[in-house]
Structures are given as C-alpha cells and as structure tokens.
Amino acid sequence: MSYDVFEDDKLHDECGVVGIFLNKKSDSSAKKEYKAYSAKDFNAATLAYYALYALQHRGQESAGIAISDGKEMKLHKGKGSTAEVFNQENLESLTGNIACAHVRYATAGNKSPENAQPMMQGTKLGDIAVAHNGQLVNYEQLREMLEESGCTFQCNSDTEVILKLIARSYKKGLERALIDTIQMIKGSFSLVIMTDDCVIGARDPNGIRPLCLGEVDGGWMLASESCAFDALNGNFVRDIKPGEIVMINKEGVTSYEFGEKTSKHTCVFEYVYFARPDSIMDGIPVNVARERMGACLAKESGVPADVVIGVPDSGLSAAQGYAKATGIPYASGLIKNRYIGRTFIAPTQRERENMVFVKLNAVRSVVDGKRVVVIDDSIVRGTTSRRLVQILRRAGAKEVHFRIASPPVKFPCYFGIDTPTRNELISNKHNVAEICKEIGADTLAFISAKGMLEACRECNPEAFGFCEGCFTGVYPMSVPGEIHGKKL
Ligand code: AMP
Numbered sequence: 001m002s003y004d005v006f007e008d009d010k011l012h013d014e015c016g017v018v019g020i021f022l023n024k025k026s027d028s029s030a031k032k033e034y035k036a037y038s039a040k041d042f043n044a045a046t047l048a049y050y051a052l053y054a055l056q057h058r059g060q061e062s063a064g065i066a067i068s069d070g071k072e073m074k075l076h077k078g079k080g081s082t083a084e085v086f087n088q089e090n091l092e093s094l095t096g097n098i099a100c101a102h103v104r105y106a107t108a109g110n111k112s113p114e115n116a117q118p119m120m121q122g123t124k125l126g127d128i129a130v131a132h133n134g135q136l137v138n139y140e141q142l143r144e145m146l147e148e149s150g151c152t153f154q155c156n157s158d159t160e161v162i163l164k165l166i167a168r169s170y171k172k173g174l175e176r177a178l179i180d181t182i183q184m185i186k187g188s189f190s191l192v193i194m195t196d197d198c199v200i201g202a203r204d205p206n207g208i209r210p211l212c213l214g215e216v217d218g219g220w221m222l223a224s225e226s227c228a229f230d231a232l233n234g235n236f237v238r239d240i241k242p243g244e245i246v247m248i249n250k251e252g253v254t255s256y257e258f259g260e261k262t263s264k265h266t267c268v269f270e271y272v273y274f275a276r277p278d279s280i281m282d283g284i285p286v287n288v289a290r291e292r293m294g295a296c297l298a299k300e301s302g303v304p305a306d307v308v309i310g311v312p313d314s315g316l317s318a319a320q321g322y323a324k325a326t327g328i329p330y331a332s333g334l335i336k337n338r339y340i341g342r343t344f345i346a347p348t349q350r351e352r353e354n355m356v357f358v359k360l361n362a363v364r365s366v367v368d369g370k371r372v373v374v375i376d377d378s379i380v381r382g383t384t385s386r387r388l389v390q391i392l393r394r395a396g397a398k399e400v401h402f403r404i405a406s407p408p409v410k411f412p413c414y415f416g417i418d419t420p421t422r423n424e425l426i427s428n429k430h431n432v433a434e435i436c437k438e439i440g441a442d443t444l445a446f447i448s449a450k451g452m453l454e455a456c457r458e459c460n461p462e463a464f465g466f467c468e469g470c471f472t473g474v475y476p477m478s479v480p481g482e483i484h485g486k487k488l
Helices: 032-036 044-054 088-092 139-148 158-168 174-184 227-231 268-274 286-301 316-326 349-359 383-394 432-439 449-459
Strands: 015-022 062-068 073-079 098-104 119-123 126-136 187-194 199-203 212-216 219-223 235-239 244-249 252-257 307-310 334-336 360-362 371-376 399-404 443-446
Touching: 015 044, 015 126, 015 187, 015 199, 015 244, 044 062, 044 088, 044 098, 044 219, 044 227, 062 126, 073 126, 098 126, 098 187, 098 199, 119 158, 126 139, 126 158, 139 158, 158 174, 158 187, 174 187, 174 199, 174 244, 199 219, 212 227, 219 227, 219 244, 268 286, 268 449, 286 316, 286 399, 286 443, 286 449, 307 316, 316 371, 349 360, 349 383, 360 383, 371 383, 383 399, 383 432, 432 443
Parallel strands: 307 371, 371 399, 399 443
Antiparallel strands: 015 098, 015 219, 062 073, 062 098, 119 126, 126 187, 187 199, 199 244, 212 219, 212 235, 244 252, 334 360
16 A cells, blocks of 8 residues: 555555465366356466456555566556456466456545556565555654665555565565564555465454455465455455465465464454455455444434435445344435446545535435435545435435444544545544534434444454444554554
C-alpha cells in the first residue's frame, strides 16, 4: 500500500493479493469442469488473472501480475481494474509457473502509477516481487534508515521499503532476509513475495489483514480471500496464522513462525464491509456474520415496519438477518448499478453525493406507501445514507428507518482500510440523533460494538480477537497521535 503524508490523518489503500505456485501436472482426477481450460490456459498468470477478478472488490485502482518461469521474472501492471489492465496479448506474454499478483484500491490524490503493485526489483538474491495488503506504521523510520544507508526510492509506498529491506539482507539467504525484514516492519501486512523459484506468504503478528492458503489443480495458491480459490475451482486449505510465513516451492509448503509474540486482532471491518460475503475468513463465513449482525440489530433496535430492504451489496446479508429475526418481509428495494465502482472513488463531496443517485435506485413497487427499514453496513461520511433517504422518499416510502450493522465510525484506520480524514467522519462530530436529523431519516440506530463482535464470534467460537480501532480509537499497537491500549 502507499502513502501521501502519514500525518494527514488520511487513510490509504486496501488491496487484494494473490500467489500461485504450479508444480504438478494437472490432476486427471480433478474436478471435471476445470478441464474446460486448455493446457495453454494452465499458466500461473491466467490463474492469477482469474483470481484478481475474484478479488476485484478489494481494489480497482490498479492491477498487476508478476510471473516467473524459474529463470526469468516478468511483470505487467497498470492503472485500472483487471479488465482494463490485462488483454490477451499482455497476458500471453506472461508465461511461467509462479505468480504474484495484486489489486489496489483508489484513494483521492494517491493514484500515481508508480504505486501500482506488485513491486519488483533485481537483488543479489535474484529478482524479487512483492504484493502487500496493509499499512506499516513505522514506514517513515524505516525509509529514513534505508535512505541514510544509500537506498533510493521510486515512489512513496511502504511496499518498496519491504522490498529494499529484503534486498539489503541478502547475505544471510532468502529465509533469513525474510524473517529479518518481517521482524523489522510494524503495522498490518499480508504479503505475497515471489522469487525465481518460490512464492511466500506472510501475515503480520496481529493477523489484521486476511491471507489464506488454497490448492488448485496443479499447485498451490495464496489469496486475501477464499472466494479466489472458488473462482479457480480450487480448495481452501487453511488461513495463514498471525505471525506465520509459508514458503511454497517444488518441495511443497513449509511454515515458519517468525518468533514474535502473536495476538489476534483481525480487522472487524473486513466482516462488516470489505470482504465478499461468500468468503470464509479465519473460520467465519462473512455472509453468516453479517446475517447475525442484522439479527442483533433487530434485537437491539427493532421498529414496526412493513418491509426490510438492504443497501447492495454489503448491507444485504444483514437485512436478511434482520427480516428473519423480526418476521417483517424482506425485499429487494434498492438496485445497484453494477457498472460503476465504489463511491469513494469520486474525489469531491458533491461528486460523491451525486454518484449515489447513479449508483443506487429504489424499486417503487417495494417501498411505495410503506414503512421501510433500510439496513446498511456502515455510515462513514453520511453521503450514502443522506441520498438514500431522498431516493426512498422520492419512491413513495412513508417512513424510513435506518439501521446500521456497525457502530459509528469515529476514528481513522492506520492498518489499511481507506476511511476519510477524521473531520469528515460524521460520527466523529455528531451523535446519533444529530446524524438522524442530518440524513433525514425517521429513526436511526447503530449496532452495539458488543453485538457486532458477538455476531462474528458466534460463527466461530475460536475466532480471533478483533481490531475495532475505527470504532473505539483503541488500536492493537501504537500509531502516531493515537491511544495505544488494550480493551479489557
Ligand atoms: P458514506 O456514504 O461516506 O457514509 O459511506 C458509507 C458507505 O460506503 C457504506 O454504504 C459502505 O458500504 C461504504 N463504505 C464503507 N467503508 C468504505 C471504505 N473504506 N471504502 C469505500 N466504501 C466504504
């Protein structure tokens, strides 16, 4: 991920990462449908390309694939979505059995093409490519240290710092260089690193961002979310543990723990908003967690109504959970235009507000003359909810009751979720009654933090602890200008 200026209190990019290692011949007993791909298609770059499609929701600003055939490494990356960056020609030029790939999210003012990933560099250990999801909190210190020792940088990305640190430690060999680097970097990181002959996955000691291991016909795969394995008709094997490095080469998969004390602070916003509902993360099916959040909202702040609707896509599961818990009929009352990206891509407030009209519309026959409960996953700036109330009233809704499947977002994220500046966060400045008035709803309620966490834990009692810094301002480690604390 990449930086403007850290102190600007501006949150930065989310991403999706992929690693592929093909080492076996295609298994003839493998699922039949998979055989629809020809031998030519059975290339790590093609698989990485499909996987990036599956992870496209994690980033649409840039996409890239680095590939190795064991001798040479090649890279193609650019601005835009997977479909915009890749075509038959450039994909065919990427031949090899090992891939490292990345999709990156847009943030205003931070779109320079040099920040696209994977980042690749020739080192004394051979070529290395790195794809990173997360954000380092000690980026500035590390960069300063590297610059003092003579390193030069192409861009303002913390991923480049990781690459330089690995390159610098080459004398001790790859494994040691990796472990040393990973022990120096602090913050959130799910990394996929590729050398000429292996692919490596690493997850930070708090397990803030997701990373999992899967098996595809012919080899192994790493991905931010399990939905990427399904897209390749592969199998989920397991989540990478916090503080674990897995090295995949022709010998198979080797796991290392990088010594540091690990704890469990998975980002709860992944379950609330960011992840795809068909993914399973750390044993928690995202869709089920969201349904439970909806049921919890019904318990905590139910309201008499005629119909329950959800804001597509991330509000739908919670709306279904709410409807099931209350017995109020669920209907598709809002339709999303599938052909535009996420609203945050519009850089100005006015553009963002008008984009909501383009992005979402109400189904008059569902809401006309009705008392409507509308469920969304979160309120950040308040842009979407303000416009949605207008859209629903315009379509004849008699009452609009907003229910939100996460607590008020009051604090920035320093670990890789793109939230706006603190001043722009509506809940940082206003209480629930004021926000309700501001968005023009009849009533408004947010789920409690306890309810949200329980919804996740109920899905997997062994589930990790969570980072809820954006709701509480309490982060799993020190971040500049914020409180470092542990919730009891
Ligand atoms: P807002 O309109 O600013 O209140 O943003 C809330 C909407 O944006 C919700 O409907 C979410 O689905 C979505 N959202 C929440 N967090 C993010 C994020 N980090 N990036 C992009 N969209 C988000």
